[in-house]
Every structure is written in C-alpha cells, then in structure tokens.
Amino acid sequence: MLRTWIARLGPALGLVIVVLVFALLTDAPGRYLSTFNLRIVLSQTVIVALGAIGMTMIIISGGIDLSVGATIALTGVMTALGIRSGWPPSLALVAAVLAGGFVGVLNGMVITTLRVVPFIVTLGMLGIARGVAKWLAHEQTVNVPTTWMNDLLVTFPRQGWLVLPIGVWTTLALAVFVAFVLRRTVFGRRIFALGSNEAAARACGIDTNRLKVAVYACAGCLFGLTGAMQMSRLRQGDPTVANGAELDIIAAVVIGGGSLNGGEGSILGSMIGALVMAFLRNGCQQMGWPNYIQEIIIGVIIVAAVALDRARASWATSHA
Amino acid sequence: MADRLSVTGIAKRFGATIALDGVDFAIAAGEVHALIGENGAGKSTLLGVLHGGTRADRGMMQLDDSRYAPNTPHEARRRGVVLIHQELSLCAHLSVMENVLLGAELSRAGVIDRRASHRRAEELLSELPHPEIQPDALVRDLSLPARQIVEVCRALASEARVVLMDEPTSSLQGSDVERLFALIRRLASKGMSIVYVSHFLEEVRRIADRYTVLRDGRSVATGMMDAVTNDDLIATMVGRPPATLFPAGVRYAIPQVAMCVEGLACPPRLHDATFELRRGEIFGIAGLLGSGRTELVRALIGLDAPSAGMVRVGDNDEPSTSASRRIREGVGYLSEDRKGEGLALALSLADNICATRPEYAHSALGILDLQEQSAQSSRWMSVLRVSALGTQQAARSLSGGNQQKVALARLLHQRANILLLDEPTRGIDIGAKADVYEMINLRASAGCAVLIVSSYLPELFGLCDRLAVMCRGTLSPARAIDEWTPESVMTAAIGG
Numbered sequence: 001m002l003r004t005w006i007a008r009l010g011p012a013l014g015l016v017i018v019v020l021v022f023a024l025l026t027d028a029p030g031r032y033l034s035t036f037n038l039r040i041v042l043s044q045t046v047i048v049a050l051g052a053i054g055m056t057m058i059i060i061s062g063g064i065d066l067s068v069g070a071t072i073a074l075t076g077v078m079t080a081l082g083i084r085s086g087w088p089p090s091l092a093l094v095a096a097v098l099a100g101g102f103v104g105v106l107n108g109m110v111i112t113t114l115r116v117v118p119f120i121v122t123l124g125m126l127g128i129a130r131g132v133a134k135w136l137a138h139e140q141t142v143n144v145p146t147t148w149m150n151d152l153l154v155t156f157p158r159q160g161w162l163v164l165p166i167g168v169w170t171t172l173a174l175a176v177f178v179a180f181v182l183r184r185t186v187f188g189r190r191i192f193a194l195g196s197n198e199a200a201a202r203a204c205g206i207d208t209n210r211l212k213v214a215v216y217a218c219a220g221c222l223f224g225l226t227g228a229m230q231m232s233r234l235r236q237g238d239p240t241v242a243n244g245a246e247l248d249i250i251a252a253v254v255i256g257g258g259s260l261n262g263g264e265g266s267i268l269g270s271m272i273g274a275l276v277m278a279f280l281r282n283g284c285q286q287m288g289w290p291n292y293i294q295e296i297i298i299g300v301i302i303v304a305a306v307a308l309d310r311a312r313a314s315w316a317t318s319h320a
Numbered sequence: 321m322a323d324r325l326s327v328t329g330i331a332k333r334f335g336a337t338i339a340l341d342g343v344d345f346a347i348a349a350g351e352v353h354a355l356i357g358e359n360g361a362g363k364s365t366l367l368g369v370l371h372g373g374t375r376a377d378r379g380m381m382q383l384d385d386s387r388y389a390p391n392t393p394h395e396a397r398r399r400g401v402v403l404i405h406q407e408l409s410l411c412a413h414l415s416v417m418e419n420v421l422l423g424a425e426l427s428r429a430g431v432i433d434r435r436a437s438h439r440r441a442e443e444l445l446s447e448l449p450h451p452e453i454q455p456d457a458l459v460r461d462l463s464l465p466a467r468q469i470v471e472v473c474r475a476l477a478s479e480a481r482v483v484l485m486d487e488p489t490s491s492l493q494g495s496d497v498e499r500l501f502a503l504i505r506r507l508a509s510k511g512m513s514i515v516y517v518s519h520f521l522e523e524v525r526r527i528a529d530r531y532t533v534l535r536d537g538r539s540v541a542t543g544m545m546d547a548v549t550n551d552d553l554i555a556t557m558v559g560r561p562p563a564t565l566f567p568a569g570v571r572y573a574i575p576q577v578a579m580c581v582e583g584l585a586c587p588p589r590l591h592d593a594t595f596e597l598r599r600g601e602i603f604g605i606a607g608l609l610g611s612g613r614t615e616l617v618r619a620l621i622g623l624d625a626p627s628a629g630m631v632r633v634g635d636n637d638e639p640s641t642s643a644s645r646r647i648r649e650g651v652g653y654l655s656e657d658r659k660g661e662g663l664a665l666a667l668s669l670a671d672n673i674c675a676t677r678p679e680y681a682h683s684a685l686g687i688l689d690l691q692e693q694s695a696q697s698s699r700w701m702s703v704l705r706v707s708a709l710g711t712q713q714a715a716r717s718l719s720g721g722n723q724q725k726v727a728l729a730r731l732l733h734q735r736a737n738i739l740l741l742d743e744p745t746r747g748i749d750i751g752a753k754a755d756v757y758e759m760i761n762l763r764a765s766a767g768c769a770v771l772i773v774s775s776y777l778p779e780l781f782g783l784c785d786r787l788a789v790m791c792r793g794t795l796s797p798a799r800a801i802d803e804w805t806p807e808s809v810m811t812a813a814i815g816g
Contacts, residue, residue, distance in 0.1 A: 038447050184432055186425045189414075196411035203409055204423030204474075205394040263413035 011256045011272040014305060018276050020060035022283030027175050032286055039164060042152050045278040047072070047233070047242070050226040050272040052256075053171075053178050054219030058118075059253050061215045062183065062195035062262025065107065066122040070129035073238065075100045075227025077133045078236025079149070080142035089149040096231075097224040103129055104220020108213030126246070133239035142237035152232035174222070179267035188258050189309040191215055195262025251298070252277060255305040275302045276301065324349045324513045325370075325388070325401070325482050330379035332365055337366040340376070340538040341504070347482070347513045347530075349537065354506060354524040355517045357534035358557055358775070363517050366534065370515070371403035372396035383482070400481035401730075404471045404488065412460035417441035419459055420473045444473050446504055465496035472779075483507065484515045487521060487610075500593025501527050506812050517556075519608055520814050521550050535559050558777065558806045566782030567761045574600040578738050578769035580637075581620065584629035589794035590615040591628070597738065602760065602770045603798065604780040606809050607790030614656055614791065615772045617742045620771075621653040622646045633738065647676055652736025654727055656743040656773070662727045663715045669712040669726055670697040676734040702728035705755050728759060739770045740743060740764060746780060757783060777806050790814045 003067050009169050023029040031037060051068050074095040079292050082092030103125065131189040133183045144150070149160065152167040163167070180189035194211055227291070255276055258296025277298060284294040326346035332339050335379050340362045347353040358389065370381075375390045381388040383399055390396035393403070412420050417437055439740055441455040444702055452649045459467060468488065473608030479770030485504075504514055507622050511539050518524050525545060532542040533556045541556045579597040586588065590612040597603050607613045618624045620631060622641040630637055633649050643653070655662040663672050670693045674680070680696065697711040705724040715726060722743065731739055744760065745753045760783060764770050774780050780787055781801060787800040789812040794811050 070414055184434070185430050186427045188420070188429060189425060189432060191419060192414055193411045193418075196413040197409060200411055203393045205397060205398070206423050225812070263411065285519040 007089065008019040010213050011269050011276070011305070013300075015272050015276050015279065018283070018301075021035050022279065022286065025283070026286050028163035032283065035152065037282065037286075040273075041154050041278050041282045042167050042168050043155050044282065045274050046153060046165075046171050046229055047245065048248050048252055048277060049171050049271055049274040050174065050222060050229060052252040052274050053175055053267060054222035055249045055253050056256075056258060056270045057178065057182065057215050057258060057300065058193060058219050059146040059250070059258045060195045060262060061191045061199065061212065063118040063212065063215065064122065064217065064250070065104075065216070065223075066119065066244055066246050067103065067107065067129055068226075069128045069242040070133065071100055071220065071223040072227040072230050072242040072245055073240065074103070074133040074146075075224040076127045076231040076234075076241060077137045077142055077227075077239050079228045079231045080144045083144045083147060083149060084142060088186060089147045093149070093228050097221045100224020100227060101217050101221040104218070104223070105213060107220070108216035111216070112209040121151050130239070137237060137239040140238065141239075144231075144236060146235075149228070149232050150235045152229055152249075169231065170225075174225075175267050175271055176223075182267065184269065187214070187252035192233055192263060195264075197263075211294040248277060251302045255302060257309060267273055273305075289296050309314070309319075322348065323382070325353075325381070325383050325763065326382045327370070328379060328739075330366065330369055330381070332369060332374060332376050338537055340369070343379070343537070343539045345532040347515060348512055349481075349507050350510050351530065352514045352516055352528045354528035354531040355515060355534060356519060356521070356524055356531055356553065356557060356646045358483065358519070358777075360695065361534040362537040363534055364486065367486055367515075367517060368401060370396070370482075371401055371484055373403070373812070383409055397478050397480070398753050399481060401484070401485040402475040402478060402480040402482070403486065404468070405486060406474060409788045410459045410467055410470060410474075412458075414459060415455065416445075416453060416457050416459060416462070416470050416473075419470055421453075422474070424477060425444040440472075440477070444476050445776075447476060448473060448506075449499070465492050465500070466494070468500065469503070472507075475509075477715055482513045482515065484517070486517050487519075488516070489518065491558035494777050497523070500617035522554055522814065524551070533557055539733060541680055544752045545606050548646045555806050557770045558810060559783070566779075567758050568653060574598060574767060577634070579620070580632040580773075582630045582631075584616065584619055584626050584631060585774060586615050586619040586626045587794055588626050590619060590626075593790075593795035595788055595795065595798050597769045597771055599737075599769050600764055600767050602764050602772060604787040604801070605771065605773045605795070606775075606777065606780055606787060607773075609775065611790045611813065613790045614742055615793075617653070617740050617771070617773055618793070620646075620740055621651060623653075634681050647734065647736075649738075650734075650736055650740045651740065652676075652731035654731060654735050654741045654744055656724055656746060658720070658727060658746075660709055663723055665716040666714060667717075669701065669706070669708060669715055670694050672709075672715050672726055673697040673700055673729045680733065680735075697729070700732045701726070703732065704729050704759055719752075721748035724748050724752065724754065728756060732763075737768045741771065742773045743775065744772060745774070753779075763807075765772065777809060780809075781806065789813050 026032045031095050035310060055065060055068065078095045078099050079092045082095055083089055096157065107121055107125055110116060111118050122177065153165050157165050176218060182191065189207050190211055194208055198208055230241055234241065252273035253265060253270045256266065256273035257266030258270065280301065281294055284297065323346040328344050330340050330343040339580060339596060345364055355366065358362050369376045372393045372395050375391065379789050388399060390399065411422065420438055420441050426433045426440060439456055444455055445455060448469055453466055455470060456564065459470060464471065488500060492500060508514055516524065527594055530543065530546050532539050533553065533592065535557060537548060576599045578599050579598050581592050584593045593616050605613050605616070614622065619626045622643040622645060633651060636649060651750070674693050674697060694711045701708065701711065706722050706729065708726045715723060744756055760770055772783065784801050786798045787801050787804050789809055790797045791813055792815060
C-alpha cells in the first residue's frame, strides 16, 4: 500500500519541485504563482492533457500511438471545414470526435488483423493522417467564422462564473471519467490485464483483439476532441499544427509513471506529467530563456523521471 | 469409477519431430493422476493438447461422456479444464482479486462490483489454507509459492473439474511443497481431477493415486501407484538404449586441469558445484530441467556473477569475470537457446561464425577482411558438414541441425580449448547429431577440455569419460562413466 502511494506521489513531487524552482528563480514568485498565470498554464496544458488521457489507455494496454499529432491536425482541419461550410459548431465537434475514433479503429484493426506492431502501424498512420489533413485543407490554413467554438480555450471565459476556460473543465471531467473507467470497470480492468500479460488475458477468455481495437478507438475519439480544441485555440484549421505533439503526450504519460511495457500508468499521473511540462515551458518563458533551453530541460526531465522510477522499482523489490 | 476425462490414440507431430505417437490415458473424478517421463517424452505436448493450446493430429478425447476437442485454452476452460503453467501466467500488475476473477468479473452495467468481487475472492481464498494472501495484494509483491496458490484459486473461480499441473513443485521449497500437496488432496476430495506432471518420483508417489509413463511420445505403462516400485518406474522411463551413434573415442588422458571449480553458487538455481575439468576429457553433466545445469554453465562462462565459490582457468582465479575475458582465455560457450542467444538469425553464416573472434579475420585498423572471413567460415562449415548455399546465407534459413553446426563452428573459429556445451544436440536430427558427436570427440582427442550438459542420457553415456549429476542446484561428485548406470543417474537426478 505504502509503495503504491509513493509511486503516485513521485510525479506530484516532481511537479512541486518544478513549480518551486521557477517560483524562486523568477524575480517575482507572486507573479509566477498568480491565479492569472495559473490560468494561462492550465489552458496551455489542455492539448497535451487531453491527448495524454487517450494515450494513457493505449500505453497501459501495452501499445503506443505515434499518430496523435497528425490526428489532431486532421480533426482540427475537419472541424474548421465543417464550421466554414455552415455546419452548426456542435455537429462539427461531433464529426471531429468520430473522425478521431475512426483513425483509432483503423490503427487497431491493422494492428490486430495484419499483426503489425503498433509502433509501425501508427508511424504509418502519422504520415497518412497528416497527408489527408493537408489534402483536405489544400495545404492552407482554414479560416472559420466566429462561433462559440473559438472560445473553448480563452483564458478568461466570457461567463465569469466559469473561472477557467470550458476546455479545462472538459479535460478535468474527462480525466475523472476515464480514471473511473480504468479503475472501476470491467473494460478498464481488462486493459490493465492486456498490458500486463497478454497471454494470460487471452487464456482467461478475453478477446484481446477486440479489446485492442476498442482501446485505440476510445483513445482516437479523445484525440479527435483534442483536434477540435486545437482548432479552437488557433481559431483556424491548420494542417501543419501539432507536429511532434505525440512525443509531448507520450512524455506526459511516461513522466506520470506509465510504462511502455504496459500494465502500468494512471490518469492522475499523466495529468501531473502534462502539468510538469506546461509549468516548465511557462517558467522558461517567464525567465526569458530561449526555446532550446526548454527543449533541453524537458529532455532531461523525461529521462530522469523514468530513471528515478526504475530506481524506485528496484529499491522496492529489494526491500520487499 | 467412471472416467472424467479419457484420451485414446493421441498423436502430434511438429514438422519432422514426432512429439506424441499414440497416448492413452484416463482420469476419474477425485483422482490425482501422475504423468511421468523423461525430458522430451511428450508430457508438455500432451498437456498442450489437453488444455487446447495445441491441436492433436489424431486421437479421441472424451470429457464426461461427451466429445472434447478444445481449439483454444478459453474453450477448454469453459469445459472445466484448466492448466496451471510451469511459468505462472498471472498479471503481475493486478491484485490477487483481480487476477482470480479475470475474464469472469462480477459487474453491474460494466462497472465492477467491488464488494461482491471482494467477497467472492475471499470466499475462494478461504477454501485454501493460506490466510496470508490478501485479495488486495498486488501479484508482483507475492512470492512464487503464493502466486501458484493464486493460480489454483483462479482455477477454482472458473469452476474447473480437471486441473492440469505442470511441474508444480519445480520452484517450491520443502514446506511449500507440503502445503501444495495438502491443497491438491483437498481439491481431489471435493471431486476435482488432477493431472500431475512431474519427474520427481518421490513426490509423485506421495500425491498420486495412479500413474501413466510416457516415453518417446507413447504411453508405455499405467497402473496404481501402490503397485509399482521406483526402480520399475525408472526402468520404464529410461527404456532401451538406442542404437550406437557414437564414435569410438581413442583418447589420451592428459592429467592437466583446464578448469577448476570449487563451491560455485549462483542463486536461486545453483547452490554448490565442485569439479575439475581436465584436458582431453569429455565431462558430462546430467540433471533435470531447471536443476541448475544451465546456470552452472552461464556462471562458468561469466554471463552470470556467482555469489560464492571459485573458478580457475589456467592461472586466472579471479571470481568475478566477464564473458569477453573468458573467451580470450580460450573458453567457448554453446548456449542451449540457439535461437534466442546462440545465433544472430538475421546475419550471415560468416558473420555468425566469426562473431567471437573477428580479429582472426580482419586486417590492421579493424577493417573486416570479408574474403578472409568467408574463407575461414567455409573451412569450418566443411569440417562440420554444414549444408548451406554459401557463407553469406542468413542463419535463419538453415534447418535446426545446420544452425547448431554453425554455432559449433563458431567455437572452432574461436580456437577454444575449453568447450562448454549446453544441450548441443537439442532439437536436431540423427544425422546432424552424429556429426556433432564426431566433432566433440575430435576436439577432445586434440586435447580440448569438453563439458557437456544434456538431458539425453544415452548421449552422455555414449560420449563422456566422466559424469556428474545436478539435483536441485547441487552437483554430485564426478565419477567415471562406467561407474554410472542410466538408473543410478536418474535416481541421483530426482534426489533419490
């Protein structure tokens, strides 16, 4: 029990350290920790955090998805195209979610029926989805008329009582919901079993192929929603956006304790992982450090987080 | 007694290998039935057929008077037949309760009913006398014996009527064996049928009601456990020695020690090994799978660090060493796992053969001399009669026997004078075996020291000058081969 808690607290401790370090480094800790700045950080986290919710499911199941960034661009472009051609924004939103889910189903089907490893399948899908996005958008950004869709991620929502942007609340609600699904439902339990020991899961009568497709499909829907959020933030559909976002998203899951071998990971951890990166980025900006410094620091953090996690695991086994 | 499960005439071949060739056996409700036989006698394949992992080519199976032919383990489980693996198949990241109920979760509208699950898990666990196993404990925190209990519990959860246990005691210590036996008796008294696979005769005698002996894929004897002596069982298991395959060795005993091993331990499998390996001799190590034979060889070549003891090669008696150092000292190693660590299957034969000492085939500055590499490889390949299209062929494309010869050719290229061979003829055909035996014999005649680990007794008797037997991590004193009989080796191996 104690160990589970240490494992849960590990990433949170990392987050506290990052926040403290930057609060002390900046001349005005009050400004770094101001509610104003916190709101900015939270709305900046939404894209990575939403993606990380889906990615957590995939990584726990023992898979990986490299096509997230491209899926975000594709669904973002589709949302913009829909709204521009006069669809109600809600319909465009649903279309984006379904399109993301469709990409996920394709990934899952190829992985299970053609028996190609997820890394390769989704690497291929990365190119395909990006290409389709550019094709649909005629290699240009797609401008949209102003609708409520553009307000999902504004730092100060028009309705003051919301305090935080709708996108942040949505992310929070989905995080709680998916965490519940993973921990408390048969579906979630089987995702853990699949990632922990696929042969055992199959021997227990679980249809592992169908389960895999379902996992990629659910995660794909979340990536579709992420694409709509991305569109909302840019206020246009950009087929070149979110290039490399998959790496940030995977990093968030891994910093949060997810294991690429499957069977391990938590939504709470992944959310903290996403926040660690957002606070880092924001802190570096506040310090006026150039972009490349951020990249170096985040690179170090990813490796250090996983190395610490391994050290903790071996310490735990030797003291069991 | 009506039979719960009966099989007749089961046969199965894998490519050219005949794994099962007519097996009959039957088990009644509430019976513990032992399946015994040497390594490779077909026990594992038979279990595969029984639990739906493998499909038999021929034969009939009946479960409770209806036809039984499972296509998948899942189907077998639904019919009430469950295999408890030698390597346990649990999800280490999940809790005991989650593992026990995996695939049969108690839920309402997809949401797990935690209270009911907990109750059910506790109910199942309370059937077994193991109060220390908590339903909420993570399986990865449990000891090996406890994990086995969880597997048994899972079998109970799926309302199994026939439980197949594959070497259930191979990873257990004394008191845990007792507890497992108590558990098995309890299950049997409730009417469950238990197929118990083992080669530890003493254990089998204590737990089983009836036995069936497998040899070379056939069931050769069956009967009540009380009506047979261990000696009879061993004689049945060993069978007749096969025709001679072995070259008549004309060797000179050289009283020079090549490798001296004292009190070597490498937990958890290897506890104590002491012997001297002399130049010009072939030294055999017999023992059951998992007895610590492979761990001994791995410690000798420097792949695993021993926790105690000493290995001296020539003048070097440093306890800690590395494989690269051993190889420079002239020690050659043939892994039992040909595909996993023996060969680089995607690389060419030449690359594989020259892998240990590339410096024998490169020029100054470390640039590979491909022609030289190819020339040397083809020389060793012709010595060992490897049938291949050429030295640039990928190792993957060869048959098992030829692959094994390539792995041995590497030791020749290395000019190794101490050969450590782990299962040198596993899974290869008779012709290739004869070539391998000839090569081993020639090396020994040329003054090399050869150590052979083998599960195949006739091979050890045909080749070796001296033999020692490994039993549960402890190596017996070495004796000249004519002081051993197949029966005495078997007795030593099963700790009799």
